[in-house]
Amino acid sequence: MEAGWWGVLIAVLGGAIRIGTPFLFVSLGECLTEKSGRINLGLEGTLVMGAMTGYAVSLHSGSPWLGVVCAGLAGMVLGALHSWLCSFQRVNDIAVGIAMMLFGTGLAFFLGKPYIQPSAPRLPSIDLGAWSEIPQLQAALQINALFLVGIVVAIALAWMLKNTAWGLKVRVVGESADAARALGLPVDRIRILSTAQGGFLAGIGGSYLSLYYPFNWSEGLSSGQGLMAVALVIFARWQPVGCLWVSLLWGGAAALGPSLQSVGITGGYYIFNAIPYIMTLAVMIITCSPRRTLVGVPHELTVSR
Amino acid sequence: MTNGVPPDLQALGITKRFGPLTALKDVNFQLRSAQFHALLGENGAGKSTLVKCIMGYYHPDEGTILLNQEQATIRSPRDAQTFGIGMVYQQFTLIPNMTVLENLVISKAKLAPLIDWQKEERQLAEFMEKMPFKVSLTARVSSLAAGEKQKVEILKQLALQNRILILDEPTSVLTPQEADEMLGHLRAMTLTQQLSVLIITHKLREVEAFADEVTVLRKGQFVGSGKVSELTVSQMAEMMVGSAVTAKPKQRHVQSTKVPKLVLHDIRVKDESSVEVVRGLHLTIHEGEIVGVAGVSGNGQRELVEVLAGQRQATAGTIRVHDQPYQPTRQKIMRHKMFCLPEEPLQNTCVGRMSVAENLAFRNFDVEPHAVGGWLISRPALRRSAYDLIERYNIKPPYPDTPIQSLSGGNVQRAVLARELSADVEILIIANPCFGLDFLAMEEIRLQIVAARNRGTAVLLVSEDLDEILELSDRTVVMFNGQFVYETMSSDADLRIIGRHMTGHAT
Numbered sequence A: 001m002e003a004g005w006w007g008v009l010i011a012v013l014g015g016a017i018r019i020g021t022p023f024l025f026v027s028l029g030e031c032l033t034e035k036s037g038r039i040n041l042g043l044e045g046t047l048v049m050g051a052m053t054g055y056a057v058s059l060h061s062g063s064p065w066l067g068v069v070c071a072g073l074a075g076m077v078l079g080a081l082h083s084w085l086c087s088f089q090r091v092n093d094i095a096v097g098i099a100m101m102l103f104g105t106g107l108a109f110f111l112g113k114p115y116i117q118p119s120a121p122r123l124p125s126i127d128l129g130a131w132s133e134i135p136q137l138q139a140a141l142q143i144n145a146l147f148l149v150g151i152v153v154a155i156a157l158a159w160m161l162k163n164t165a166w167g168l169k170v171r172v173v174g175e176s177a178d179a180a181r182a183l184g185l186p187v188d189r190i191r192i193l194s195t196a197q198g199g200f201l202a203g204i205g206g207s208y209l210s211l212y213y214p215f216n217w218s219e220g221l222s223s224g225q226g227l228m229a230v231a232l233v234i235f236a237r238w239q240p241v242g243c244l245w246v247s248l249l250w251g252g253a254a255a256l257g258p259s260l261q262s263v264g265i266t267g268g269y270y271i272f273n274a275i276p277y278i279m280t281l282a283v284m285i286i287t288c289s290p291r292r293t294l295v296g297v298p299h300e301l302t303v304s305r
Numbered sequence B: 001m002t003n004g005v006p007p008d009l010q011a012l013g014i015t016k017r018f019g020p021l022t023a024l025k026d027v028n029f030q031l032r033s034a035q036f037h038a039l040l041g042e043n044g045a046g047k048s049t050l051v052k053c054i055m056g057y058y059h060p061d062e063g064t065i066l067l068n069q070e071q072a073t074i075r076s077p078r079d080a081q082t083f084g085i086g087m088v089y090q091q092f093t094l095i096p097n098m099t100v101l102e103n104l105v106i107s108k109a110k111l112a113p114l115i116d117w118q119k120e121e122r123q124l125a126e127f128m129e130k131m132p133f134k135v136s137l138t139a140r141v142s143s144l145a146a147g148e149k150q151k152v153e154i155l156k157q158l159a160l161q162n163r164i165l166i167l168d169e170p171t172s173v174l175t176p177q178e179a180d181e182m183l184g185h186l187r188a189m190t191l192t193q194q195l196s197v198l199i200i201t202h203k204l205r206e207v208e209a210f211a212d213e214v215t216v217l218r219k220g221q222f223v224g225s226g227k228v229s230e231l232t233v234s235q236m237a238e239m240m241v242g243s244a245v246t247a248k249p250k251q252r253h254v255q256s257t258k259v260p261k262l263v264l265h266d267i268r269v270k271d272e273s274s275v276e277v278v279r280g281l282h283l284t285i286h287e288g289e290i291v292g293v294a295g296v297s298g299n300g301q302r303e304l305v306e307v308l309a310g311q312r313q314a315t316a317g318t319i320r321v322h323d324q325p326y327q328p329t330r331q332k333i334m335r336h337k338m339f340c341l342p343e344e345p346l347q348n349t350c351v352g353r354m355s356v357a358e359n360l361a362f363r364n365f366d367v368e369p370h371a372v373g374g375w376l377i378s379r380p381a382l383r384r385s386a387y388d389l390i391e392r393y394n395i396k397p398p399y400p401d402t403p404i405q406s407l408s409g410g411n412v413q414r415a416v417l418a419r420e421l422s423a424d425v426e427i428l429i430i431a432n433p434c435f436g437l438d439f440l441a442m443e444e445i446r447l448q449i450v451a452a453r454n455r456g457t458a459v460l461l462v463s464e465d466l467d468e469i470l471e472l473s474d475r476t477v478v479m480f481n482g483q484f485v486y487e488t489m490s491s492d493a494d495l496r497i498i499g500r501h502m503t504g505h506a507t
Helices: A002-035 A043-061 A063-085 A093-115 A134-140 A147-161 A164-174 A177-182 A187-211 A225-235 A240-262 A269-273 A275-287 B045-054 B077-083 B100-106 B117-129 B146-159 B176-191 B203-209 B233-241 B303-308 B330-336 B345-349 B358-359 B379-393 B410-421 B440-453 B466-472 B495-503
Strands: A125-127 A142-144 B008-017 B023-033 B037-038 B062-067 B087-089 B166-167 B196-201 B211-219 B221-225 B260-270 B276-286 B288-295 B316-319 B338-341 B427-431 B457-463 B476-482 B483-489
Touching: A002 A043, A002 A134, A002 A142, A002 A147, A002 A164, A002 A187, A002 A225, A002 A240, A002 B221, A043 A063, A043 A093, A043 A187, A043 A225, A043 B338, A063 A093, A063 A187, A125 A147, A134 B483, A142 A147, A147 A164, A147 A240, A147 B410, A164 A177, A164 A187, A164 B338, A177 A187, A187 A225, A225 A275, A225 B176, A225 B211, A240 A269, A240 A275, A269 A275, A269 B023, A269 B427, A275 B410, B008 B045, B023 B045, B023 B062, B037 B045, B037 B203, B045 B062, B045 B087, B045 B166, B045 B196, B045 B457, B062 B077, B077 B087, B077 B276, B087 B146, B087 B203, B100 B117, B100 B146, B146 B457, B176 B196, B176 B203, B176 B316, B176 B495, B196 B203, B196 B358, B203 B233, B211 B233, B221 B233, B233 B316, B276 B303, B276 B457, B276 B483, B288 B440, B303 B338, B303 B427, B303 B457, B330 B338, B338 B345, B338 B410, B358 B379, B379 B410, B410 B440, B427 B440, B440 B457, B457 B466, B466 B495, B483 B495
Parallel strands: B023 B221, B037 B196, B037 B211, B087 B166, B166 B196, B288 B457, B288 B476, B338 B427, B427 B457
Antiparallel strands: A125 A142, B008 B023, B008 B062, B211 B221, B260 B276, B260 B316, B476 B483
């Protein structure tokens, strides 16, 4: 029994990385977008579109890495479209986000019909657990390179927001559009670029879904990761490195059900699978009180005004 | 930019129209090198418009700007900066969630792609050494008091090496002491030829104490200018208003009785970031008494008014009205007739797109005669009441069907006051009632407030204008950092003592 519980713990940690990686990319994308003062709910659509694009390109070219890059580019186009629409007068970013979510998923299903059957080349993984004799540990330490890329991106993003002129401009635009205009900063352009970059990251997150785990392309591929990213970013207090920890937490929570099942605990399987959603709901309830403003929230966000 | 003495600035024949409205008509103005110049005028006289023309925010329809007798083309505030002209606005343009250091760095015209924070901090610390006042570079702007924010704004302009500094009503958010300190520093810098200063103001006391020269505008036109030393205060006031005016002392018919109407006991309020901003207030207001709450804005006054108006929940404490516990439900508001004229009434207590008649009926649209049987709204009845109030309170334009947001500030104020006073108000909560009003409207509103007092209403007057409080209230309390720290009868109030309490520098 002792070894069984260790097995669960190891499986949860491995699952945290495996399931948390797409959360990481989407939440980093959302974090950058929100830092510039807009919310992009369309990232759910971006994620699905990225998954489809990555799978298709990988299939046709034989290179999964090219698929990842193209998925990012597709996400970038959707992000740019969102922020371009939002830069018109009296256009609300939440409403456009919902429209973009429907548009992105719809377009991906339409274009992705032929790719449901064939099998594309998979993204390779790195065996960090080869030293170990224990099969569970070996499985848990099979880590995809994209996760490592994600860690680098998180740290780089935090550094960039603090130490570069570009990062400072993004923050000023997110904190006060009026102040930014008084400083002569092009508010809309900075937001468009930030949202496009955020879309790029979310697209990569999508390609991870289709090219590594669960590794297929179907219409039910995403399970709301793009929308949950909004809650993750709130929980991470708009800190990129915080997004890393929060993504692992959510990934681990999602891995709990399957891990328990693997040691024979099947009761409440569906309840365990619902834990990430329950956590998301809890975060929203705890943080969204009308009588308080959130710590660290960019002031231009529609939720904080 | 420019070294040596600040340049001489002239604006010649400036005319600016906004559609059919002529905001400035053929205005001439000169700011001589290293002078402290005051631009005087009432609200709407065109002071801000003139300054914005100089700064390149607006483009004048006619007229030219000269710097050292040479024509200067200023198309944007960026251009103005290259000429060494900088402006400090009435609303702070600092970013609250960032540190002072970050705010000063972001305002630089050229940002290096990679920011070397240590170098920037060293350079700004060196610059700060040479300045007469200091602010901590690592402090978050949101944690600074208004006076300190103002200093950061000024430091920002000086760090950009601007030699002409324009300040739009710089002292409106400061205590008298903070204002004197800040203006004194600027004055010293003009005396050493480092700076020319132009302040927009309507406070004659400051003009007299600090300015070398004054220019007066009225209704968009140049009225006069001259050396402050050669003008008396009443001459300047006359130029501003157009005729000799004195604020008439308000008639107080009745002595206030000792019947308590509103009793606050240990009221505590938290703001949106869970900081306690009102920290245990005790106050009793009697029948026929005006109690003035003085204080620099941001010391909890807004939250207190919101609690009394029912727009915010107190975290602790009790409100008793007519010796009964009070919660701001519609029933209790109506029974006790506790009404409110908050600041910025158009945003806070009107629905801008609804008509004047509808807005006037917010307190009583659901009772007879406005609601037949208590549920069917009678539009003719609403209008009849509206016509009545419009006439009694002189609301213009006198049409009940216009959306209230199209009225001028003074008329919105009159309309809301009409609504709140009309139902034999027993307790009235008022915040900054004359903010942004011209002299006549101001007098009228103040007379109405005193008249209500004379009818026995208990009035709580929260205002940033100390003169207004001393003129209207029977008793004055000073609010600082969420508490009442000082109380005096207004008749024997000492401005200096009140000022010290407002800054928390008492004893």
